[in-house]
Amino acid sequence: MKLASLSREHRELIFLVLAFLIGFLGSLTVCAWLLIRFGWQEMAWWEIPPTMLQMLLTSMSVGVMVCGAVLWLSLKWRTLRGTHRCPVCDRKQRKPGFCEDCVRGPGHAG
């Protein structure tokens, strides 16, 4: 599977899933490390399943937050790069209408 052969939407989806997984696994690792480091010995066995569930839920919400942050950043990045397209050369730019090159050049339609 080549990443370049996929459409932009698919690549973004894969990227978001990866961001979620990184956030999820990262915070799960931190939670597990904290549990092993500090709370493991004092805990009774019946306390372990709810703690694990809580860890999973916390990690999932962290993953969703990382996902949201990546989504927000990518939207921000796209807006910064320009959302308008020049109708002549189809180049991205910040302002609507013709780009500077097409206004100055000989082949412009306006």
Ligand SMILES: [Zn+2]
């Ligand atoms: Zn142009």
